[in-house]
Amino acid sequence: xxxxxxxxxxxxxxxxxxxxxxxxxxxxxxxxxxxxxxxxxxxxxxxxxxxxxxxxxxxxxxxxxxxxxxxxxxxxxxxxxxxxxxxxxxxxxxxxxxxxxxxxxxxxxxxxxxxxxxxxxxxxxxxxxxxxxxxxxxxxxxxxxxxxxxxxxxxxxxxxxxxxxxxxxxxxxxxxxxxxxxxxxxxxxxxxxxxxxxxxxxxxxxxxxxxxxxxxxxxxxxxxxxxxxxxxxxxxxxxxxxxxxxxxxxxxxxxxxxxxxxxxxxxxxxxxxxxxxxxxxxxx
Amino acid sequence: xxxxxxxxxxxxxxxxxxxxxxxxxxxxxxxxxxxxxxxxxxxxxxxxxxxxxxxxxxxxxxxxxxxxxxxxxxxxxxxxxxxxxxxxxxxxxxxxxxxxxxxxxxxxxxxxxxxxxxxxxxxxxxxxxxxxxxxxxxxxxxxxxxxxxxxxxxxxxxxxxxxxxxxxxxxxxxxxxxxxxxxxxxxxxxxxxxxxxxxxxxxxxxxxxxxxxxxxxxxxxxxxxxxxxxxxxxxxxxxxxxxxxxxxxxxxxxxxxxxxxxxxxxxxxxxxxxxxxxxxxxxxxxxxxxxxxxxxxxxxxxxxxxxxxxxxxxxxxxxxxxxxxxxxx
Numbered sequence: 001x002x003x004x005x006x007x008x009x010x011x012x013x014x015x016x017x018x019x020x021x022x023x024x025x026x027x028x029x030x031x032x033x034x035x036x037x038x039x040x041x042x043x044x045x046x047x048x049x050x051x052x053x054x055x056x057x058x059x060x061x062x063x064x065x066x067x068x069x070x071x072x073x074x075x076x077x078x079x080x081x082x083x084x085x086x087x088x089x090x091x092x093x094x095x096x097x098x099x100x101x102x103x104x105x106x107x108x109x110x111x112x113x114x115x116x117x118x119x120x121x122x123x124x125x126x127x128x129x130x131x132x133x134x135x136x137x138x139x140x141x142x143x144x145x146x147x148x149x150x151x152x153x154x155x156x157x158x159x160x161x162x163x164x165x166x167x168x169x170x171x172x173x174x175x176x177x178x179x180x181x182x183x184x185x186x187x188x189x190x191x192x193x194x195x196x197x198x199x200x201x202x203x204x205x206x207x208x209x210x211x212x213x214x215x216x217x218x219x220x221x222x223x224x225x226x227x228x229x230x231x232x233x234x235x236x237x238x239x240x241x242x243x244x245x246x247x248x249x250x251x252x253x254x255x256x257x258x259x260x261x262x263x264x265x266x267x268x269x270x271x272x273x274x275x276x277x278x279x280x281x282x283x284x
Numbered sequence: 285x286x287x288x289x290x291x292x293x294x295x296x297x298x299x300x301x302x303x304x305x306x307x308x309x310x311x312x313x314x315x316x317x318x319x320x321x322x323x324x325x326x327x328x329x330x331x332x333x334x335x336x337x338x339x340x341x342x343x344x345x346x347x348x349x350x351x352x353x354x355x356x357x358x359x360x361x362x363x364x365x366x367x368x369x370x371x372x373x374x375x376x377x378x379x380x381x382x383x384x385x386x387x388x389x390x391x392x393x394x395x396x397x398x399x400x401x402x403x404x405x406x407x408x409x410x411x412x413x414x415x416x417x418x419x420x421x422x423x424x425x426x427x428x429x430x431x432x433x434x435x436x437x438x439x440x441x442x443x444x445x446x447x448x449x450x451x452x453x454x455x456x457x458x459x460x461x462x463x464x465x466x467x468x469x470x471x472x473x474x475x476x477x478x479x480x481x482x483x484x485x486x487x488x489x490x491x492x493x494x495x496x497x498x499x500x501x502x503x504x505x506x507x508x509x510x511x512x513x514x515x516x517x518x519x520x521x522x523x524x525x526x527x528x529x530x531x532x533x534x535x536x537x538x539x540x541x542x543x544x545x546x547x548x549x550x551x552x553x554x555x556x557x558x559x560x561x562x563x564x565x566x567x568x569x570x571x572x573x574x575x576x577x578x579x580x581x582x583x584x585x586x587x588x589x590x591x592x593x594x595x596x597x598x599x600x601x602x603x604x605x606x607x608x609x610x611x612x613x
Binding site for chain 1 (some may be wrong): 298424569
């Protein structure tokens with residue numbers, strides 16, 4: 001078992017490394033990690049220091065990405081904004097993945113009435129325009145990073161649960177699961193030791209793509225003024241101030257938008273890369 | 285077919301009940317009371333008036349009674365009165381906004397299909413060629429670009445820098461005083477930017493889907509047979525393969541409804557288009573609960589209908605299901 005695992009991992013990693021798009025995506029993701037963990041060291045200014053004498057300055061040597069309407073350094077704010085995006089992406093997707101995996105496992109493994117009930121619940125949740133639901137709940141509760149992460153997570157698990165359920169349905173009847181059952185393994189052991197590890201591949205792909213979506217959702221919310229609240233910087237709310245000064249300050253909307261696009265693009269490339277690498281049809 | 289339809293309609297009943305429960309729960313199980321929002325800022329509102337308001341909205345009743353009242357009004361298509369100062373019925377507000385959103389989405393859907401089908405087919409038939417690579421890049425960019433950012437850039441370029449296009453609303457000032465053709469031209473100019481943004485947003489997914497559908501179909505035995513018969517590549521691709529590759533796209537149409545409705549919030553509020561997305565945004569900001577609940581329910585029901593229509597369309601297009609041999613369904 002372990003030997004097969006490490007063999008698989010080697011094959012998948014090798015294929016991932018030979019995919020230039022996935023590698024460049026991975027590098028961007030790593031850089032974003034570094035930038036956000038080293039934020040206080042990298043940033044030339046405090047993200048919230050007001051400077052009434054240097055308002056709406058275009059990019060220059062002292063302010064790489066210019067300054068905003070309150071004289072704050074846009075580059076420094078964006079570095080701190082990267083932290084927010086990263087946190088929201090990972091925590092929201094973490095929540096969604098855990099909920100989705102548990103529901104998918106239960107539905108697929110036990111089948112019958114439990115399965116029907118859970119899947120109807122999934123159907124109902126999928127009927128709602130997700131962005132409407134998120135918008136409504138975030139506003140009614142307080143808009144804050146914590147609430148945004150929780151709500152994106154709680155409204156984003158349905159896809160994972162369908163995916164896991166489908167995997168479990170096909171794994172459940174395989175010989176090795178039947179063998180484990182014949183040996184008298186408990187349900188929990190079969191689920192977590194034999195089924196779950198084999199279903200993790202597609203979940204990993206889905207989660208990577210989900211991070212990109214969560215980052216986009218957070219920035220849309222912040223842009224609409226319902227997400228991360230100023231003065232705390234987020235790429236979305238920097239862009240919102242860019243909208244107000246559209247005619248005078250192109251740097252206020254250009255850089256944060258590029259950051260969002262490049263970051264989400266990178267997660268997509270990594271996710272697609274893992275998907276290709278895991279696909280048995282691509283064995284060469 | 286009739287059996288299939290009846291079964292599908294019956295299955296919708298529990299889903300509809302679920303939709304109302306979740307909508308109600310989302311709004312009522314979260315803290316903060318609408319009456320407080322409406323009156324907290326206004327020192328002239330006495331405690332007594334506040335009580336009267338609370339009674340008017342039946343917030344003093346237990347929660348299951350509130351739900352029961354709400355649902356029984358809902359089945360009569362009465363969505364209640366808006367909390368906003370004009371106090372108009374929610375149903376009337378939605379009715380005047382919904383067509384704008386739907387029409388906008390239909391225009392961009394037509395554009396999407398007109399673009400995505402040829403792009404997908406070309407990418408599939410010239411797999412790994414330069415066109416395929418470029419569409420892949422374009423598709424990823426389409427996934428990754430935030431639509432509100434794209435809107436801002438287009439507004440900046442075409443509205444401000446070049447000054448070619450209007451950047452907000454649907455009509456220019458003095459719209460009513462002009463003739464029909466002028467009005468049409470004016471509307472078209474206002475629609476260019478929002479429609480382009482909406483189209484770009486979904487084009488990526490659709491063309492990628494089309495491409496993989498085409499690749500799968502082109503690998504089928506009957507395509508090899510058609511080629512072996514000596515049919516021209518054109519006939520094979522456009523007659524034999526395309527029609528089969530289009531089948532799953534029908535389902536995608538149904539599935540895209542919630543995304544389209546959800547996405548309308550963003551570009552309707554950016555371009556100040558008075559559609560349902562903008563109405564929802566305003567309702568949410570004002571904590572106008574009846575309005576928010578009404579739109580959530582309508583949005584979910586539209587999705588349900590979209591799925592039903594897509595499945596029926598699929599059944600009509602696929603003879604295996606049409607002739608009742610699709611036992612699984």
